[in-house]
Amino acid sequence: MLIDQLDLKRAIAGDERALRRLWTQHAPHIDAVVRRLCGDAELAADISQEVWMQIFRALPSYRGDSQFGTWAHRIAVNRTLNALRKIRRIAKLEVDIEDDSALVEPDIDRTFVAESIERAMTRLSPGARAVFVLHDIEGYTHGEIGAELGITPGGSKSQLFKARAKLRKLLAHLADESTPVAGKAYVAPV
């Protein structure tokens, strides 16, 4: 999403209306990323506030080389991962995936598919969830994930494999649902 340069100048100058426009435009996506990485709505709300403060603080450094949403998204991911590290939520990335984890309750209504996925993601370990969200949802490569999380690309691949296997099991009850897919077919980043 392109950002108006005048709006950006106003936002940097502390104009509330300009800052609010930025937040209104991008919060739905930025906050979704934060929430997925956190796996906890209350914690995500706190971290989201930190994320937005960081985005506002960093506005003068935005050069327009990339789309504003992409730039802000990077800040959101970095800030969220840093916050999670601080509270030791992903201190141990190589967490075993328990094969006998409690299953997500079957949902009858198709409108609950999204919630099922979200809940299933909360069943992942923090590290596995971060790898899954960054790779499968946000499109990071294993190299980028390794750099972000301080693990090797191989470790990232391993975590992703386990995460996907667990999610497929947790979401087995959705096998017969025909969910419309938004956007084009999924292509995994390398």
Added chain:
Amino acid sequence: MSHLSEDRFDHLVSAERARDAAPLNTWESIAQRAREEGLIRDHRTNVWATPWMRTAAAVLFLAGGVAVGRYTGGEPATPPATQTAENTNPLPPAASAGFNSVDEAWATLDRASTEYQAASAFLAANNNRGSTAPDSVSIYRARLAALEELMRATASARENAPRDPVINQYYLATVGAREATFQQLGAVAPASHRLKGF
């Protein structure tokens, strides 16, 4: 234990990727935090807080007032050299430092602005000195055009800083001067050229 197929899973992930969510916070809570950190600033303070901007505005206000006042009184805007010495610095030296607070200075400025506008209106209605000079009409016309420009500039400034007292006072002073000039011009212009509007 059954698993979701890879294809089906990829479709669900793709849908999840495209799904945005409601913001986790309200703007009010974000704004409050941003305000505490100084990331949201009052536009008035931001634009006009710098000393040079305030000084520039004050100089403009004073220069405009002097020029309009002298024109209104039928005297040249720049006094002759012989008058300069005796008229220099009519205010006591301590006047600029005589205020005890910003509020007190603003109150004085408000009072001065009000008195200036009242004086302009009075002079426009009662002072005919110099009105018979042959170039009065052209002078008033030129001044009126200049004041129109000033009004546009100050009106534009008010859009960016609607609550800035310096800008508002300057705008009001310009409006007052324009009105006074308009009346002066109406008084000296030949009957066939009287203005009903500008």
